[in-house]
Amino acid sequence: MDIRQLKYFLAIAEEGQITSAARKLQMAQPPLSQQLKLLEEELGVKLVERGPRSIQLTDAGIILRNRAQQILELTDSTTREINDFAKGLKGSLSIGTVSSSGATLLHDRLGEFHKNYLGVTFEIHEGNTFMIIDLLNKGIVEIGIIRTPFNTSNLECLYINSEPMIAVMTPDYDWNSGEAGLELGELQNKPLIIYRRFEQLIRETCLEHGFEPQIFCMNDDARTTLLWANAGLGIGIIPKSAFELANHGNLIYKEIRCESLHTRVAAVWIKDKYLSSLAIKFIETFRAR
Structure with a gap:
């Protein structure tokens, strides 16, 4: 039994047909x-x-399939580790990010890392938190930059500071001009534009404060929330650091004074899985900031 045979068997097990596996x-x-x-x-x-x-x-067959997956993953990680050793701190680092973490990642972590390791290039995959975790599990990215809340059961996590949600709006929607913040209850009966990722959190928090939120638009990207709010279509709710992600020339923002509506960016990676030297150095940079 050799590595080649294990690859063949795993393909058969995954495809469920020898014809499909051969293809x-x-x-x-x-x-x-x-x-x-x-x-x-x-x-x-x-x-x-x-x-x-x-x-x-x-x-x-089931026993062999499970063992074959482990053996092939160990073989791949061993090859990568030896290549890392041979090349030194050069090569490409694959990172998955949610759009709302872009400002935090670019302004601080990536800039610092790039200054220290000029020979490193990057491959960035964007998506929502669930997509990034899926990319981690599939081995497509080594590190994910995602936002709470998420399931931490198979992840190592490194968090940065908590930040508030903000309400972004055109001046036409500003019912209390001059105030830097607002109470959550002030958003009752207002058309809200929200990122789908936070729907459950926002809905449950509003209900705890005695009202059902009037959700005008749900979307999958904080940038879309900003664009729709900037067009005067409603009031967007986003993490504060995401305000810099898109055009907001018409917008003002107010911090929502509600402890439940705070979120954190986290660097995550799969527990007990090999990390390249580049990924380890990036995590060290992330931790040091």
Whole structure:
């Protein structure tokens, strides 16, 4: 049994068909079937049950699939670790970010890291918090920069300071000119533009304060909230640091005085998974700020 055979078997297990697995591996079907047969003969057990249209893993097959995933991941991480050692602190660092963390990431962490490690390039993947965690689990990015709240069960987390939510609006919506902040209850019966990520938090907090929020628009990006508010369509609710993400020439903002509506940016990575030297140095920079 070797690494190549494990890759073949894992492709069969994932595809559920030898034909599909062969296509994925860009090889002919008969040699793949032969490799599966040789693996079963070597181990002395049947790994799959063949059906008319698909295959099912036996109990032994399930054990091998789980072990194969671990072995191949360890093989990949070992290769990356040796390459890191050979190259030194050069190469590309893959980071996943939510849009609302962009200002915090660019103004502080990435700038500092770039000054110290000029040979490093970046590959940035943007999405919402759930998408970034999915990219981490798939190994597409090494580090995620996301916002609370999120499930921390399989993540190592490094948080920065908490920040308030703000209400952003054109002067036409400013019912209390000159005030730098507002109470949450003042948003009752106002058309709210919110990032879908915070819907549950905002809705539950408003209900705790005795009113149902009037949500005019839900979207998937803090920049969209800013653009719609800037067009005079309603009052946006975003984290304070996200105010710099898009055009806001028509906007003013007021901090919402409510402890429940605070959020934090966090750098996260998968527990007990290999991190490249670049990722470790970036985390150290993130921690030091």
